[in-house]
Amino acid sequence: MNISQAARQAGLTPKALRYYESIGLLVPVRGENGYRDYAAADVATLQFIQRARACGFAIEEVRELLSLYRNPSRRSHDAKALVAEKLAQVERQLQSLRVMRETLAELADSCPGDDSPNCRILDQLAGGK
Template sequence: MNIGDVARNSGVPAKTIRYYEEIGLIHPNRSENGYRDFTETHMHKLAFLGRARALGFSIEDCRTLLALYENENRESMQVKAVAEEHLRQIDEKIAKLQSMRATLSELVDKCAGDHRPDCPILADLSPVGMSE
């Protein structure tokens, strides 16, 4: 398969496939004329990587997961450990976003939104003692 075919079949854009090759995540065959030649296995690995990235796994996590995917002697606890760490990071991001939302919501509620220049949102964003 050429890069267009594998991109279409795996759901991973050709530009991303080239990047994955550049960073060593995949290693397509090369034909005599230098064109990339992808196999069904490459397509499955790319679909795997596309799904992992859609779930927010980092490139390094993807590298680890792909190595585990290819290792028939892997232990599922190794895979679970990677996924659990990623889940912990997601929960941490959600907590930060919820805190940001609560703070911003409070500031929006405090702002009259009228014709006066006083604005608690700007006051909160401004460094203390900053002159106007």
């Protein structure tokens, strides 16, 4: 299968697939003409990658997940640990974004938003209490 079709099937872009090959994450075979030829198993792997990425895993973490997936003597504990760690990280990002949202909402509320130059947003950013 050509790169564009494989990418479509996995919900990715051809550029991403070339990138994954360049970092050794998924290296397809090549046809006579030099074109990458993605096997069905490759597409399945690409879907795995896409799902893991959608869960917030970085590429190197996806590599670990794939390594576990391919290792028949893995322990499910190890996969769960990766997920738990990612979950904790996502929680931290959520908390950080909630703080930002709160601050931004307060800023927006404090400003009339009219044609006058009086702006409590800028005053507060400048340190005015």
